Amino acid sequence: MLQLSLSWLGLGPVAASPWPLLLLVGASWLLARVLAWTYTSYNNSRRLQCFPQPPKRNWFLGHLGLVPPTEQGLRGLTQLVANYPQGYMIWMGPITPLVIFCHPDLIRNVANASATVAPKDVHFYDFLKPWLGDGLLLSAGDKWNSHRRMLTPAFHFNILKPYMKIFTKSADIMHAKWQHLVTEGHTHLDMFEHISLMTLDSLQKCVFSFDSNCQEKPSEYIAAILELSALVAKRHQQIFLHVDLLYYLTPDGRCFRRACRLVHDFTDAVIQERRRTLPSQGIDDFLKAKAKAKTLDFIDVLLLTKDEDGKGLSDEDIRAEADTFMFEGHDTTASGLSWVLYNLAKHPEYQERCRQEVQELLRDREPKEIEWDDLAQLPFLTMCIKESLRLHPPVTVISRRCTQDTVLPDGRVIPKGVICLISIFGTHHNPSVWPDPEELHWAVIRHDRDEGGAGAHAAALPCAAGQGGATPEAGADPARGGRTLVACGAAGCKSAVTHRRLACDPP
Numbered sequence: 001m002l003q004l005s006l007s008w009l010g011l012g013p014v015a016a017s018p019w020p021l022l023l024l025v026g027a028s029w030l031l032a033r034v035l036a037w038t039y040t041s042y043n044n045s046r047r048l049q050c051f052p053q054p055p056k057r058n059w060f061l062g063h064l065g066l067v068p069p070t071e072q073g074l075r076g077l078t079q080l081v082a083n084y085p086q087g088y089m090i091w092m093g094p095i096t097p098l099v100i101f102c103h104p105d106l107i108r109n110v111a112n113a114s115a116t117v118a119p120k121d122v123h124f125y126d127f128l129k130p131w132l133g134d135g136l137l138l139s140a141g142d143k144w145n146s147h148r149r150m151l152t153p154a155f156h157f158n159i160l161k162p163y164m165k166i167f168t169k170s171a172d173i174m175h176a177k178w179q180h181l182v183t184e185g186h187t188h189l190d191m192f193e194h195i196s197l198m199t200l201d202s203l204q205k206c207v208f209s210f211d212s213n214c215q216e217k218p219s220e221y222i223a224a225i226l227e228l229s230a231l232v233a234k235r236h237q238q239i240f241l242h243v244d245l246l247y248y249l250t251p252d253g254r255c256f257r258r259a260c261r262l263v264h265d266f267t268d269a270v271i272q273e274r275r276r277t278l279p280s281q282g283i284d285d286f287l288k289a290k291a292k293a294k295t296l297d298f299i300d301v302l303l304l305t306k307d308e309d310g311k312g313l314s315d316e317d318i319r320a321e322a323d324t325f326m327f328e329g330h331d332t333t334a335s336g337l338s339w340v341l342y343n344l345a346k347h348p349e350y351q352e353r354c355r356q357e358v359q360e361l362l363r364d365r366e367p368k369e370i371e372w373d374d375l376a377q378l379p380f381l382t383m384c385i386k387e388s389l390r391l392h393p394p395v396t397v398i399s400r401r402c403t404q405d406t407v408l409p410d411g412r413v414i415p416k417g418v419i420c421l422i423s424i425f426g427t428h429h430n431p432s433v434w435p436d437p438e439e440l441h442w443a444v445i446r447h448d449r450d451e452g453g454a455g456a457h458a459a460a461l462p463c464a465a466g467q468g469g470a471t472p473e474a475g476a477d478p479a480r481g482g483r484t485l486v487a488c489g490a491a492g493c494k495s496a497v498t499h500r501r502l503a504c505d506p507p
Helices: 018-050 071-083 104-111 125-132 141-155 163-183 191-208 220-236 251-281 283-293 298-304 315-346 348-361 372-377 379-391 424-428 478-492
Strands: 003-005 013-015 087-092 096-101 397-401 419-423
Touching: 018 096, 071 424, 096 104, 104 419, 125 220, 125 251, 125 315, 141 298, 141 315, 163 191, 191 220, 191 298, 191 315, 220 251, 220 315, 251 298, 251 315, 298 315, 315 348, 315 379, 348 379, 397 424, 419 424
Parallel strands: 096 419
Antiparallel strands: 003 013, 087 096, 397 419
16 A cells, blocks of 8 residues: 655654545644634734723623613613713623724714625624525625615605605504503503504505504514514524524524514515516506505515616515515614603603694694605604604614724724624713713704714714615605604694603613
8 A cells, every 4th residue: 555654744654545634734724724813813902902991891701791781781881981982892702802982983984984894794683684684784795785776766755755644544543542541541551562563554554555454453474573573682682592503493493483484475475466466567557556546665666676787676685675674664663763752751841842833733734644744844843853862772783894904083993804883872872972961952953963874973873874774865764754753643642642641661
């Protein structure tokens, strides 16, 4: 048998088998990777010393558990921001650094960076992938840019204006339920549950043109969305279940898969039915019929949209975008609205002024319904909504991973590969940005600037910032109309939002 001499390694002659050599190559590759990773970690640690950091819990845990996802944790975050108003660095365990920004001067660099320089960090978002697919929230790079351009027409004013009647009807159903509870003598209300159903009811009508009456009777599809949202949030807190293989062996993992199938089946059925309708009617006839109904829903827009080469979205892409908007649209809007009503209830003098503003606007109108053009005629209510979103932003933090060294305005450098967190809650409670940040102020001067768009100073970012936001910025915010309309209705429904009568406990 042929002999292979490895005497230069002190191993002596061995049989000419490839396995020892392969083992040696594999071990060398692994060692090289470990050494390269160790050097990168050490080098990043040294370069990040220019960022201040709070005291560690211990050398192994680092700052893990420093800001738990609780009300007490948010109070702790407020104190951290007061101590480090420009931002700070923490360690997740002994080897993973996070740079946290809570001042607009630094946030602007990261938020406005291109998707190739500061893409979304996918760790948490990966939990949503089986449900939401590769939609705007989870996609990146060329696909994100392409889909964002294709979806922009869905947020044109002319498409969104007819949705006001849908918002009005859904809000009226919710208000009627509240009035009924009050007449029955109820003094406490889980407001977030009611508002979540109202936002999901509105979204189903706007996205699918489907009325499930979910505010008045159980809906399997709506229950599945609520279950999926809760399961994702729960999994995020259970670090050992971040591994898919382990998670899907648990009861929660099986429930997640079952709910995903139900939601996907519903969306697929709507898409297939609509695709069958388009060829039989023709696009022109289809659009004429929709023009008579005065509503073009989100599925219609997705089916009709084309890219520069005339190529449309696949059924899988349409399902991903529709599911994304059902998830993102209901949860953030419901959370924001719950806090708006909570803050109005805590400040009856502001609530009364909002009520007077709405009543004055609708004084000589029948029926007394808010219309699209009315949104600009409610400055005080708008300021109250913006200030509530500053105090209690629906999205508290977003993450980016630097793909190259990023230089900050003050000359400090974020090394390649480091994760940055944009602390929206921290920025909104930063005393160096917002005077007296823990108090609700309606003064116009607090919100006389853009909310985080390109060129803005990013002092107010209630939902997201930069290229990672899921909603295309087409000049119209669909959630804004819904928030203002519901707040208008609640302001006119005195017994429903009086702090002395109903306890409002948003999440």
